[in-house]
Amino acid sequence: MQITFNIELSDSDQAALATALGCPPNELQQELFRHALAALHEHVECYLGRRASTRGNDILEYRLALLIGHAFKNKIPSDATVSRLFQTTLTASRTLIRNALAKYRIQLVDASAASAKAVLETATWPGGNGDDYLANNPAANVVDLLNQRLLVEDPTMKRIGRVPESGGVYAINKYSYDKLCGAFNAAKVARP
Template structure:
């Protein structure tokens, strides 16, 4: 079914919403249509009585789940992105993401794996030796990586923050290789 709607924005509104969504004004229509798809799904499940929420947090969790599916391209967003959209603190956003990952773990399984795979693909190491480094802005992604390491072998070194950095994490070569094997990623050399 094709749905069309019109929203009247002035130039300031367009610039503000584009900045919040992290896109250019030229890409704003596309990004809003992705959000619209999530909101229509939310309304349809409500109208059909498929999701009846008693708590506001349940509704927020479901809303974020739908945004992951349609707006974030199947990637788990970081806390800053969720804070921008939901007007929450970083701590509240971290908790919301963690709740969504837990509550919708089976529906999000492929999206979580795709997010972790992209992290592993972006990892690099200095001069081809030593630990692998990767910028990660989400504590939930770190938790998921470490959870998998624990499942593989409790003796593996966890993913840890690089000393002196804000959001760069390091993985030992053995942990990185085992994560790549588990998540079907070709390791970087």
């Protein structure tokens, strides 16, 4: 079914929305389309009696699962992105993401795998005597997913952890990195 509509937004509202959605102003229409698609799916499921949640958290978790599939192009958003869109603290956003991933685990399995693979493929190898790859600012819940996978693959592997005194840099041991790249079919960043 094809549905189109127009919405009137002032220039200042458009600028504020572009900031909230983290996109350039010239991409706002396309970005809003994906968010509107997620919202429409949420309403249709409710009207059909498939998703008649009464708890606010259930509604937010389902909404986030739909946004991951539509607006975020099947990738898990960062805690900061969820905070910006849902008007929540970073801690509350991390909990919301974790709960949505747990509750909609089957629906979000591809998003989880794609997000984990993206972290591995964008990690950097500092070279020298460093034994660790570095991942800059991955979503904390994606780090949790990677650590869970390490437990399944080989519980003796070193867990991914935040680099001390960094805001959001995580260290991935080179052996753990190799194991995870194999598990997620990720292209490895070369080591010298």
